[in-house]
Amino acid sequence: MEKRKINTNRPDISSEEIKAGRDFNTLLSNYQAVNKPPFYKQKWFLTSAVVAIIAFTGTFVFTTMNDDEVPAAVETPFVNPPLEGVNVTFEHYTVEASDASELEYTTGTKLIIPEGAFVDSNGNPVTGPVEIRYREFHDPIDFLVSGIPMTYDSAGTQYHFESAGMIEMLAFQNGAPVFIAPDKEIQVEMASNQPGDYFNLYALDTNARNWDYRGKDRVVEGDTGSVSDTLSHDADLTSNKSERLEKNLDKVQQQIKELKAEAPIAPRKPNNDRFNMMIEVNKEEFPEIAEFKNVKFEIGEENKNFKPEMAQTVWDYVTLAKGASDEKYEVTFIKDRKQHTFVVYPVLEGKDYDKAKKAFEKHEKALAKKQEKEAEIAAELKEEYADLDAQWRRSLANAVLEETAEMEKSRRMVMRAFSINQMGIWNCDCPRNLPKGALIAARFVERDTLDLGLKYAYLVEKNKNAVYTYYNSAFSEFQYNPDAINMVLGITADNKLAVMTPKDFKKLENAEYVDAITDSNEVYHLPMSIRPQKVRSTVEIRKLIGS
Amino acid sequence: MTTTSKYHVTKEAQQVELNHIEAAKKDPSKFEFLYNKYHEQIFRYIYQRVATKEQAFDATQEVFMKAMMNLHKYQYKGVPFSSWLYRIAMSEMGNVHKSKKANRAVNIDVVHVQDMMDEMEDDSLQEREENKAKLIEAIGELPEAELQLIEMRFFEKRPFKEIGEILEITENNAKVKLYRALDKLKKVAKA
Numbered sequence: 001m002e003k004r005k006i007n008t009n010r011p012d013i014s015s016e017e018i019k020a021g022r023d024f025n026t027l028l029s030n031y032q033a034v035n036k037p038p039f040y041k042q043k044w045f046l047t048s049a050v051v052a053i054i055a056f057t058g059t060f061v062f063t064t065m066n067d068d069e070v071p072a073a074v075e076t077p078f079v080n081p082p083l084e085g086v087n088v089t090f091e092h093y094t095v096e097a098s099d100a101s102e103l104e105y106t107t108g109t110k111l112i113i114p115e116g117a118f119v120d121s122n123g124n125p126v127t128g129p130v131e132i133r134y135r136e137f138h139d140p141i142d143f144l145v146s147g148i149p150m151t152y153d154s155a156g157t158q159y160h161f162e163s164a165g166m167i168e169m170l171a172f173q174n175g176a177p178v179f180i181a182p183d184k185e186i187q188v189e190m191a192s193n194q195p196g197d198y199f200n201l202y203a204l205d206t207n208a209r210n211w212d213y214r215g216k217d218r219v220v221e222g223d224t225g226s227v228s229d230t231l232s233h234d235a236d237l238t239s240n241k242s243e244r245l246e247k248n249l250d251k252v253q254q255q256i257k258e259l260k261a262e263a264p265i266a267p268r269k270p271n272n273d274r275f276n277m278m279i280e281v282n283k284e285e286f287p288e289i290a291e292f293k294n295v296k297f298e299i300g301e302e303n304k305n306f307k308p309e310m311a312q313t314v315w316d317y318v319t320l321a322k323g324a325s326d327e328k329y330e331v332t333f334i335k336d337r338k339q340h341t342f343v344v345y346p347v348l349e350g351k352d353y354d355k356a357k358k359a360f361e362k363h364e365k366a367l368a369k370k371q372e373k374e375a376e377i378a379a380e381l382k383e384e385y386a387d388l389d390a391q392w393r394r395s396l397a398n399a400v401l402e403e404t405a406e407m408e409k410s411r412r413m414v415m416r417a418f419s420i421n422q423m424g425i426w427n428c429d430c431p432r433n434l435p436k437g438a439l440i441a442a443r444f445v446e447r448d449t450l451d452l453g454l455k456y457a458y459l460v461e462k463n464k465n466a467v468y469t470y471y472n473s474a475f476s477e478f479q480y481n482p483d484a485i486n487m488v489l490g491i492t493a494d495n496k497l498a499v500m501t502p503k504d505f506k507k508l509e510n511a512e513y514v515d516a517i518t519d520s521n522e523v524y525h526l527p528m529s530i531r532p533q534k535v536r537s538t539v540e541i542r543k544l545i546g547s
Numbered sequence: 548m549t550t551t552s553k554y555h556v557t558k559e560a561q562q563v564e565l566n567h568i569e570a571a572k573k574d575p576s577k578f579e580f581l582y583n584k585y586h587e588q589i590f591r592y593i594y595q596r597v598a599t600k601e602q603a604f605d606a607t608q609e610v611f612m613k614a615m616m617n618l619h620k621y622q623y624k625g626v627p628f629s630s631w632l633y634r635i636a637m638s639e640m641g642n643v644h645k646s647k648k649a650n651r652a653v654n655i656d657v658v659h660v661q662d663m664m665d666e667m668e669d670d671s672l673q674e675r676e677e678n679k680a681k682l683i684e685a686i687g688e689l690p691e692a693e694l695q696l697i698e699m700r701f702f703e704k705r706p707f708k709e710i711g712e713i714l715e716i717t718e719n720n721a722k723v724k725l726y727r728a729l730d731k732l733k734k735v736a737k738a
Binding site: 004006007008009010013015017018023024026027028030032034439440441476477511522 | 608
């Protein structure tokens, strides 16, 4: 970079002096000098070019219309679950429309339905059985997977809901939706973990694509439960059967190992065209030929340098060593400074061969039998492991479900009472602004570099029952509270869960780390980890992200 | 010290200006109104970045020449005419420095350095004159993009919205970038 000249406290220049330097006339004449119309704007050119331009334009328009298909605008559903196959499930109840009824949801919520509460789509009173579908949303994971918009536009300002809980209630008769009669209301006493009295009541208007303010709910006292801190499930990853099978398998494998160690090599008969010789063999050194009687070593045909007269020489030393494969050995003849090494093969003749062959086959048979046994035990053990794994998973899943249900119930500290006069989604919420404290331009990446292409990033703050949803166009102005415990969740294009954990957020306090992840445009490349498992339920998401 | 930003205007004044722009598009001589209105602002912007008055006057004329040449492209879409002119001026400054017609100069008023130190909210910086000297030196060493931000915010007292419009970034992004530059300067000054 070129060194800049730094001036401090340079005397100011007056407006008068600047004004004196103005010269519009020169500017205008310079402009006119350089701004003569080009030849294609001259009159002669314009006239003769008209036809050509029309023809060209016509072709261009025609081509453009054919090549570029303009997709029809498709409006995204206002309630749009982002994670395929995962949602908060409905509980199903059946009530008699003519009678008053009271339903209790798993969280302890009570639904008090008066008699004659339903009408059909024509406004006629409904009698007979009515199916009620009901579900609740209590924490950021529920809000996220449901795809219920958690923002509220008021007087042109967008707020984010901090929720004390939401419900969705639908009713059907013979598969057709039914509605709450105009003169009736259903009383809801929703179990909630948010005791504050600052929450408002809103009904979701999916046509206006906004929440409709409906006043305030009423907080009623509720029971506080207790919950154990640890997950308990008694399934084990071993059983008596598996232990017995494991022992048997070890035993058989040991036997196989021993059999292989003492396995004789396959005996072969000598080739009468090849030279062979007797060599004294140390049986301990070569157990595989220890049982061979009168074994000879035949010079292999690969030894091009072997000469039969070498056999007549009295060598000082003759050594035998294992060769490159089971049946090969190497014999070395040494005399003075001369040394010759040849590949040799053990060979047997007559009865010695027959006996060795029998012994070899017997051994092979014994080994095959043991290996068969090994395969049998291994298969049985695999099956047992699969059973144990399934038991363990079932038990874990049950424990998680039980614990979650227990926690859900115990967390409900108050009952929030309100009436609903229409089916759909209702919300006890408080509008909040985006978190404050830090503002960054963010890009969510995998393995430091690869842009995840997230459509939305969901910022969750611990101890705040809210999800702050950032559309990707707003990633450049990503706000968060550095003093809070933050987490960002995202859903990838292939429907996997991406997580930026509180630990990852903590790293943003480190200037060196920030420098390392910031590009030249001051965009923070925030790494997220992709959970490889395909998630199927909110329980699994909570386990995966450790919430 | 005169500051240059006259960013906030009434709707009526803005409409008058738009009428003048449309008139100048049809008749270049009508550009005089806009030239007279913005000449001083643009001059001061340039003078802040060059060493001599002569260089500043020449570059200012060049900026207005380019503005006249490209006026037909200007459409009011929320970005004020002044910001559009500043973008041309910024680009012209880049050309001038690149072609070595004028060296890049950084003109610092120590009063503004004090403003920067106040903004850094670090009492330990305030105590020593030596820190101020380090800071001035560090400003001169900043990358061009960060220097622009410091100049516009502290020496020319521009609002973030205007800075964002001139640099073609969002207001918030301008804030983020400025505070990162300030942070950098703070570390140098404290070292």
